Amino acid sequence: MTQKEAYQCEKYMKRNRESIVRVGDFLIDVPALLSPFHLDCWNCRAVHGATCCEDGQPYAVDHWQIPVIEEELSAISARLEDPRERDNWSDRGIWEPGQPPGTIRTRHGDCLFFQEIGGRYGCAIHAYAEAEGSDLFRLKPISCQLYPIDLIDTGSGILFTAVTPETSSFSRWGTDYLEHFYCASLERRKLARHLDDTAFAVDGYRPAYEWNLPLLRYLLKEQANPVESMLAEQSRARTLRDGIGTTVAL
Known part of the structure; x- marks a missing residue:
């Protein structure tokens, strides 16, 4: 990272220290990993004209x-x-x-x-x-295989995160995907009335970590199962919160 990116990363981690969980050498960024994505790669070229x-x-x-x-x-x-x-x-x-x-x-x-x-x-x-x-x-x-996941050496651990509006200032993915591609923006996709319902279907968005489970399992090894369970539980809690308007702390 550049010095500016490292500064932005440090600020982000301080703001979100209560929702970043240490697992061995990794720092699991729970909110970012729960962010919705839809890697509908087969339809990307038809919708966007080019793929990554x-x-x-x-x-x-x-x-x-x-x-x-x-x-x-x-x-x-x-x-x-x-x-x-x-x-x-x-x-x-x-x-x-x-x-x-x-x-x-x-x-x-x-x-x-x-x-x-x-x-x-x-x-x-x-x-x-x-x-x-x-x-x-x-x-x-x-x-x-990384996108939308980002692995960042912070000096105190490897931040296991995903590109979001909050992490884009220091993410390798920057803001391009968030601003221009439906895979990274559920809200933008909901406004795209011109698209066929089957292209980046709204009900196909899933938490970022679910798109990279093989990578998560490889990196975390024996700790992968408890981390998956934690993320799945938090994902269900978020769905419940959004559905009935209550707040579940991460």
């Missing part, structure tokens, strides 16, 4: 993930609809020459795995994992 997977590639994958992706590569490429893409993968490989190990190559300016799938565009790794029931966490680049 376009115009570049993710951060280089971790070293342990390189052989995992390579092992599944032939099965992933076999599902590609365009034979020219399969040939390109086979001829040139998937890694960018001259870049750090694990840097995924781009094609037409996009991540190599950003492909047309069933008439829509999305991640070929994600589509393969869902279709085959494979472990998405092991296969998909970690940087592509």
Whole structure:
């Protein structure tokens, strides 16, 4: 973080100290992790004209993930609809020459795995994992799995949070998603009368942490179950509070 971002993060944590729970090395930001999101990625391009997977590639994958992706590569490429893409993968490989190990190559300016799938565009790794029931966490680049979660080293622990209007001043995601994309703004989606009800459906919004459960479980290990239970309980309490107008303290 920049010095300014670190200052904003420190102020945020002081304001919310009573609702941030320490679990080992992690600081669980309960209110942010309960913020509603709808990662309706299949409809993103149709609604917004572009997705966050376009115009570049993710951060280089971790070293342990390189052989995992390579092992599944032939099965992933076999599902590609365009034979020219399969040939390109086979001829040139998937890694960018001259870049750090694990840097995924781009094609037409996009991540190599950003492909047309069933008439829509999305991640070929994600589509393969869902279709085959494979472990998405092991296969998909970690940087592509983070949103809307943010992991911030505060010096006193890793803040496990999500991008919200309150965290955007120091979040890696900034304000762009909040201001321009329906996935991050339930209130903005409710006002979008021009959208089909099935695109970013209002009843599809769920707490931020639910979209990243594999990551939460991997990072928190044996502490994951009690943290999930706590967040689920707080989520139910928030729903009850909003529904009947009472206040439940976090």
